Amino acid sequence: MKTDKIQIIGRQIKSVTYTGMVVNFALSVVKIAIGFLAGSLALVADGIHSSSDLVTDIAVLLGERLSSKEPDRSHPYGHGRAETFTSIIIALVLIVVGGSMIYYATIAIAKDEVTAPHLAVLAVGMVSIISKEWLYKVTRKTAVKSHSPSLYANAWHHRSDALSSVAVVIGYILLQFGFGHGDQVAAITVGILIIWVGVKIIGDAFRELTEAAIDTETIEDIERIINADPDIRHWHKLRARTVGREVFLDLHILVDPELNVAAAHQISENLEKNLDEQITRPINITIHIEPDIPSLQK
Numbered sequence: 620m621k622t623d624k625i626q627i628i629g630r631q632i633k634s635v636t637y638t639g640m641v642v643n644f645a646l647s648v649v650k651i652a653i654g655f656l657a658g659s660l661a662l663v664a665d666g667i668h669s670s671s672d673l674v675t676d677i678a679v680l681l682g683e684r685l686s687s688k689e690p691d692r693s694h695p696y697g698h699g700r701a702e703t704f705t706s707i708i709i710a711l712v713l714i715v716v717g718g719s720m721i722y723y724a725t726i727a728i729a730k731d732e733v734t735a736p737h738l739a740v741l742a743v744g745m746v747s748i749i750s751k752e753w754l755y756k757v758t759r760k761t762a763v764k765s766h767s768p769s770l771y772a773n774a775w776h777h778r779s780d781a782l783s784s785v786a787v788v789i790g791y792i793l794l795q796f797g798f799g800h801g802d803q804v805a806a807i808t809v810g811i812l813i814i815w816v817g818v819k820i821i822g823d824a825f826r827e828l829t830e831a832a833i834d835t836e837t838i839e840d841i842e843r844i845i846n847a848d849p850d851i852r853h854w855h856k857l858r859a860r861t862v863g864r865e866v867f868l869d870l871h872i873l874v875d876p877e878l879n880v881a882a883a884h885q886i887s888e889n890l891e892k893n894l895d896e897q898i899t900r901p902i903n904i905t906i907h908i909e910p911d912i913p914s915l916q917k
Contacts, residue, residue: 628765628901632683635761636676636770639754639777643672646747646780657737664720664806665747665783671716675709675776679769702863703824705769709776710820717813720783724806741791747784751777766900768827768863772820779816783809833859833866837898841868844893850874850886852911866898869905876910883908 650666683702758774761767786805793801838859845854853873860867872890874883887906894904 628767629683631761631765632767632770633680635758636679636683636773639758639773640673640676642750642754643669643676643780646750647673650743650747653737653739653743657740662740662743662787664723664809665744665780665787667716667719669747669751669780671712672773672776672780675712675773678705678708678712679773681705683767683769700828700862702767702769703827706772706820707824709769709772710817710824713776713779713817713820714814717779717810717817720806720810720813724803724810727803728800737791741788744784744787744791748781748788751781751784755781764899766861768824771823775816775820779809779813782812785809827861830860833861837866837900840898841894844897845870845872845890848886848890848893851890856907865901865903867903867905868894869907871907871909873909873911876912 647666647669650662650669652666654662654664654666755774755777758770758777762771762774783806786809789808790801790803790805793804798804838857841857841859845851845857851872851874855871855873857870858868872887874886878886887908890906891904894902
């Protein structure tokens, strides 16, 4: 069952990422070409940002491939951390892109470079906003469903590209009102937003790497499933953490002390089956069986 979930999730991640690659390639070519022709620094920067999305798309695919590998002697808990490290790489790319946009826009202002408004810049910016916001929503939906940290980071990369296109449009409007540095100011604003997103993604990744607990909603679902089993009298020491997309869970259950080993084991097997079927994420379960006696009822 867990293997089936991983394969299904893998196909979903690949599908949405390949779609993103096609859109990003087309947008990057159009933005950079129109940006140079129109002399729009913000649009050129936006095009480079779309190009960086291609890099992160490839990183997501590599991370998915590595994380889907079966556990082996050197990685007995699997390769799920590959996705976590991929999300960090994507975040670092975002921070570099944002910093570069701020740097070049600041230099342009220092040189008093004034950009003239071009209708083509507005048109490309609007197309980019619509397409990248759509990509963000589709990718984020798949990321939430699959609990993929790298895909979630990539979704925000799409959103940051949409934001940079919003800034391009705002810069165009400011130019229409005679503010000559509107294009550069827009690029700086976008750069700050992109850096903020990158820092947030790194924070989430380090939270996982430091063995933080999984989300409250999943914990509540696990507790509900345990409590619904009439053969489990008590339970304690529930611990859960994430490794990439997968949940690693261990807990102690207390059962009738008069049961034989085979019967007690069957209770454990039933619980594992229920958890695996009802929790949407791939889950690895370790259950310790104890007799239901007063000294162990903690």
